[in-house]
Amino acid sequence: MTSRASIVVYYDVVSPYSYFGVSLLNRYKAQWKDVDVVFRPTLLVGIHNESKNQPPASVAAKGAYMIADVHQMSALSGVPFSFPSKFPLATIHAMRLLVVVQEQAADKYEQCMNTDAYWCKDEDVSKSEVLVKVLAPVLGSEAKVQELLAMSVQKENKQKLIDNTNEAVAAGAFGAPSFVVRKAGADQDDFALFFGGDRLELLAAYLGVPYPGFAAKL
Amino acid sequence: MAIARAKIVLYYDVISPYSYMGFKLFNRYRQHWTGVDISFKPMLLGGVMNIVKNQPLADFPAKKSHMIADLDRTSAMSGVPFNFPKEFPVNTVLPMRVLTALQMHEASDMYEQCIEKEAYFVHDRNISKPDVIHATLAPLFSSFSSTADAASAKVKSYLDLAVHLDIKQRFKEYTDEAVAKGIFGAPTFIINKAGDDNEYLFFGSDRFENIAVFLDQPYPGLRSLATSSGASVSISDKNARL
Numbered sequence: 001m002t003s004r005a006s007i008v009v010y011y012d013v014v015s016p017y018s019y020f021g022v023s024l025l026n027r028y029k030a031q032w033k034d035v036d037v038v039f040r041p042t043l044l045v046g047i048h049n050e051s052k053n054q055p056p057a058s059v060a061a062k063g064a065y066m067i068a069d070v071h072q073m074s075a076l077s078g079v080p081f082s083f084p085s086k087f088p089l090a091t092i093h094a095m096r097l098l099v100v101v102q103e104q105a106a107d108k109y110e111q112c113m114n115t116d117a118y119w120c121k122d123e124d125v126s127k128s129e130v131l132v133k134v135l136a137p138v139l140g141s142e143a144k145v146q147e148l149l150a151m152s153v154q155k156e157n158k159q160k161l162i163d164n165t166n167e168a169v170a171a172g173a174f175g176a177p178s179f180v181v182r183k184a185g186a187d188q189d190d191f192a193l194f195f196g197g198d199r200l201e202l203l204a205a206y207l208g209v210p211y212p213g214f215a216a217k218l
Numbered sequence: 219m220a221i222a223r224a225k226i227v228l229y230y231d232v233i234s235p236y237s238y239m240g241f242k243l244f245n246r247y248r249q250h251w252t253g254v255d256i257s258f259k260p261m262l263l264g265g266v267m268n269i270v271k272n273q274p275l276a277d278f279p280a281k282k283s284h285m286i287a288d289l290d291r292t293s294a295m296s297g298v299p300f301n302f303p304k305e306f307p308v309n310t311v312l313p314m315r316v317l318t319a320l321q322m323h324e325a326s327d328m329y330e331q332c333i334e335k336e337a338y339f340v341h342d343r344n345i346s347k348p349d350v351i352h353a354t355l356a357p358l359f360s361s362f363s364s365t366a367d368a369a370s371a372k373v374k375s376y377l378d379l380a381v382h383l384d385i386k387q388r389f390k391e392y393t394d395e396a397v398a399k400g401i402f403g404a405p406t407f408i409i410n411k412a413g414d415d416n417e418y419l420f421f422g423s424d425r426f427e428n429i430a431v432f433l434d435q436p437y438p439g440l441r442s443l444a445t446s447s448g449a450s451v452s453i454s455d456k457n458a459r460l
Contacts, residue, residue: 051280054273061270061402065421072418076431174280192291195284198424201440202288205295211439215431 006036010168012044014091021177021197041098046165051174077214089126096152225410231263233310240405240423251435308346315380318389
């Protein structure tokens with residue numbers, strides 16, 4: 001049993017809606033003092049495979065709408081955004097690295113996760129050298145990122161990313177971002193699954209916390 | 219020439235639970251959106267999905283589970299009644315053709331009341347059947363008819379009209395028009411800003427906050443709707459659980 005309300009966010013940096021969901025949640029959570037928020041790296045392609053779902057961009061009209069929708073979302077909410085020239089990217093290295101960072105450099109993890117490299121600056125985060133360049137200022141040095149990258153491909157760490165992904169699927173996830181939400185005092189298996197960067201109003205109501213709206217400048 | 223007032227056209231199919239929820243929520247928000255012209259166009263969602271090679275989300279078990287939980291939560295928060303029907307999906311070609319005929323021949327408020335009937339997503343009636351359509355719409359017409367028989371005859375005339383070639387053709391045109399506009403699912407809102415010739419597409423019953431900000435209209439929020447209708451605003455565990 002957990003005494004505080006909690007949100008576990010399953011995300012993948014390849015997903016533009018994960019980027020928005022995480023960015024907006026970061027704005028709102030400052031007002032949600034009694035809610036613990038954890039961001040858990042997952043592999044979206046694994047979630048899609050397991051749930052036999054397909055990425056939105058696999059339907060041409062959906063893909064076109066998604067690009068318009070996320071630009072619209074940026075204009076309306078003020079979350080900076082620029083659609084990258086290469087999409088999608090293989091994010092398995094980046095997500096494995098984030099698993100390591102979460103364990104080895106916990107205080108830097110959210111900063112690493114929230115880097116706008118891919119979704120603003122069009123950095124190809126599928127490449128190790130790009131990850132090194134982007135994260136060195138946050139983690140202290142290029143050598144530090146190299147060290148964590150080496151750890152990220154060890155068998156045990158690879159398995160952790162798979163475990164996170166399976167955990168999301170077991171909770172009912174079929175896409176990203178997915179939010180597993182527990183009220184204060186709820187048992188482990190007593191949770192609600194919310195899907196999408198656009199479900200924060202419902203999520204807030206479920207937890208009984210205020211929803212400021214994405215047009216509100218906090 | 220650019221239009222003088224903002225305009226929203228909602229494309230819907232009564233097979234779609236999110237169309238139902240979207241329609242109900244939209245009807246409440248529109249009362250706050252006074253500077254906007256609003257209309258509703260029928261389309262065949264199955265036809266749209268075939269053409270654009272999209273798949274209904276209920277085909278995916280995990281998506282379907284989430285959809286029902288999501289709609290139950292939205293219902294609890296907003297006070298819009300909702301009950302997922304036992305038989306889903308059903309064939310909505312006939313009711314959508316009837317709605318096409320109603321759109322062509324009735325005043326907009328009557329047509330919109332016909333869309334808003336809760337037969338399928340509250341009362342679990344199989345609206346693919348002519349007798350169910352008749353029983354659902356006759357009470358609406360009775361308030362405008364001299365006798366119950368006259369109301370019954372009126373609905374019967376729309377059921378007859380629905381299978382005429384020109385209605386079938388009109389309905390098909392709407393569906394093709396939807397695809398041409400980039401629509402891939404329902405509900406979809408095609409929006410013009412005042413003074414702007416471009417059309418903007420918003421997909422889903424969860425885009426009212428976006429639309430409100432986009433058109434510079436107020437967004438009172440889901441919860442405010444329930445408060446104004448006196449419904450419960452708490453989301454129970456039963457509704458929220460998958």
